[in-house]
Amino acid sequence: MNMNCFQRHLRRTAPVRGGSRNELVAPPLRSRVNGWSIPLHAFQLVAWLIYSYMAVVGFGVYIPLLPPPWSHAAYGVIGAAFAIHLVAHLAAVSIDPADLSVLARKNYSNPMPVLDKKKHPHVIHNLHCYLCEVDVGPRVKHCSSCNKCIADFDHHCKWLNNCVGGRNYWFFFVTVMSAALGILLLVFIILFVFVEHFLNPDVLRTAPQFQNVRENGTWLAFLPLAPLEMSSAGILTLAFITVMLAAASLLLLSHLLSFHIYLLIKKMSTYEYIVRQRHLQSIRELEGRTNQSTTTNGTSLQDLPPVEKSVECDTPLSGRSSALKYQDRGQISSRLSGAICTEMDNFKQATGDVEEGLYYESKMPKPTLPDEVVKADAVEGAEKPPDSGHANMASAEGVPVAQNQLGSSVATLTVQHP
Structure with missing residues (x-):
């Protein structure tokens, strides 16, 4: 077998x-x-x-x-x-x-x-x-x-x-x-x-x-x-x-x-x-090789600078909406793509100090017509983003909507005005 x-x-x-x-x-x-x-x-x-x-x-x-x-x-x-x-x-x-x-x-x-x-x-x-x-x-x-x-x-x-x-x-x-x-x-x-x-x-x-x-x-x-x-x-x-x-x-x-x-x-x-002695000897040899490798590199794990974590682009989506199961491969979690992360960064720069929240929904967004987008932009006084023709980005009432590439979830950014 x-x-x-x-x-x-x-x-x-x-x-x-x-x-x-x-x-x-x-x-x-x-x-x-x-x-x-x-x-x-x-x-x-x-x-x-x-x-x-x-x-x-x-x-x-x-x-x-x-x-x-x-x-x-x-x-x-x-x-x-x-x-x-x-x-x-x-x-x-x-x-x-x-x-x-x-x-x-x-x-x-x-x-x-x-x-x-x-x-x-x-x-x-x-x-x-x-x-x-x-x-x-x-x-x-x-x-x-x-x-x-x-x-x-x-x-x-x-x-x-x-x-x-x-x-x-x-x-x-x-x-x-x-x-x-x-x-x-x-x-x-x-x-x-x-x-x-x-x-x-x-x-x-x-x-x-x-x-x-x-x-x-x-x-x-x-x-x-x-x-x-x-x-x-x-x-x-x-x-x-x-x-x-x-x-x-x-x-x-x-x-x-x-x-x-x-x-x-x-x-x-x-x-x-x-x-038991052979097991302990193998552990000592493994620790000796590890210490020797650390000494050769000249640095240890404790001396390394702290790594900043990117919450927006590295956090996996919810398991119900974005987890795909493959046979004999376990569970794979989808992550936000680089294009969406770029759009989110542009949105942060445009809003300035405005507080923002990220949440996940399973419902599909309501279709928005191009004319309504123009009117909403005119009312709010916001400039139309140069990438408004992007297939995965649409805005309703001045709020961008990010469509998940997997087609099973939508990540919406909500802006709260003071």
């Missing part, structure tokens, strides 16, 4: 059916089920590698070096944080966040067209997705990465390799929070071991397995199940690498966690926040 309003074509907000559909989408692909769908993202692999590294180093090297009862407390608190993170991470990756209408179809095995953002930015119109071919809710967005509609869409997380929506958002939030808490506590443990290694190393050598170690420069890892000898330099180097990696992870996790806490307070999603 081609819409037209005042000869302006409106932009389509959704793909049209038919042959043009192939022009808006890329070659069809299968939709992703969850974060385990192939291909896996590199960030997803990095996240699991960092988690595994922190778990092995923390529970295998540094927590066993703590003296009791601190070692038992560390096993319990940090172990709970890592366990909660593991469960929440697996749930956030494994849950399918698609809309219920998409889940009801379960057609992931069939290829589906992929939205091409370069040719069309949106695919949902009037709560209907033209690619998934289902009716969706008001907060649903079609994810181009997962190639399906996501319920209560928040964002597509590369670390999870899955979309974050209403069905798995809280699992995602707990994943971030537990990861930040677990890494922070592990950093405190490593820093304690690092300091005590130089100040009082006997505090870290309380495990029974250290009784068989004769040299103080030899340390044991993976206590108590599989003791493995390590050098003092190895313990310190591993601690430095772990702290640097943990600091980088904490920087990202704390920023992400604080951002989502802010969104929860504002009751917004990540997608809504990004859309």
Whole structure:
């Protein structure tokens, strides 16, 4: 359907059916089920590698070096944080966040067209997705990465390799929070071991397995199940690498966690926040271009002199008598022509200080004969205007009558004598 309003074509907000559909989408692909769908993202692999590294180093090297009862407390608190993170991470990756209408179809095995953002930015119109071919809710967005509609869409997380929506958002939030808490506590443990290694190393050598170690420069890892000898330099180097990696992870996790806490307070999603920021940025750019243009011209609207309005020649006639309606063009108001305005100016100069009034009538004037015009002019003592032969001007009792060019109204000038 081609819409037209005042000869302006409106932009389509959704793909049209038919042959043009192939022009808006890329070659069809299968939709992703969850974060385990192939291909896996590199960030997803990095996240699991960092988690595994922190778990092995923390529970295998540094927590066993703590003296009791601190070692038992560390096993319990940090172990709970890592366990909660593991469960929440697996749930956030494994849950399918698609809309219920998409889940009801379960057609992931069939290829589906992929939205091409370069040719069309949106695919949902009037709560209907033209690619998934289902009716969706008001907060649903079609994810181009997962190639399906996501319920209560928040964002597509590369670390999870899955979309974050209403069905798995809280699992995602707990994943971030537990990861930040677990890494922070592990950093405190490593820093304690690092300091005590130089100040009082006997505090870290309380495990029974250290009784068989004769040299103080030899340390044991993976206590108590599989003791493995390590050098003092190895313990310190591993601690430095772990702290640097943990600091980088904490920087990202704390920023992400604080951002989502802010969104929860504002009751917004990540997608809504990004859309709002883009809108504000476009407004700032528009204001900047406007200010720059004003500065370049050297003048502003406030510095311009006031414009005198011409009431006689610019005021539209009454709507009943002079408004013409055209189909698909709205309402057009007629205005006094330049010839009539000239006659009115001449009339003002002739009358001097005499008060004058302008009014509009819908009645046609009474025909006036040329002889009567001459007699009226003689009685009043007024000179006959040089333009008396004009087709649109006649006078009765010394009062000019202006005939509207549209033929539907008459503008009469009445002179009141003192």
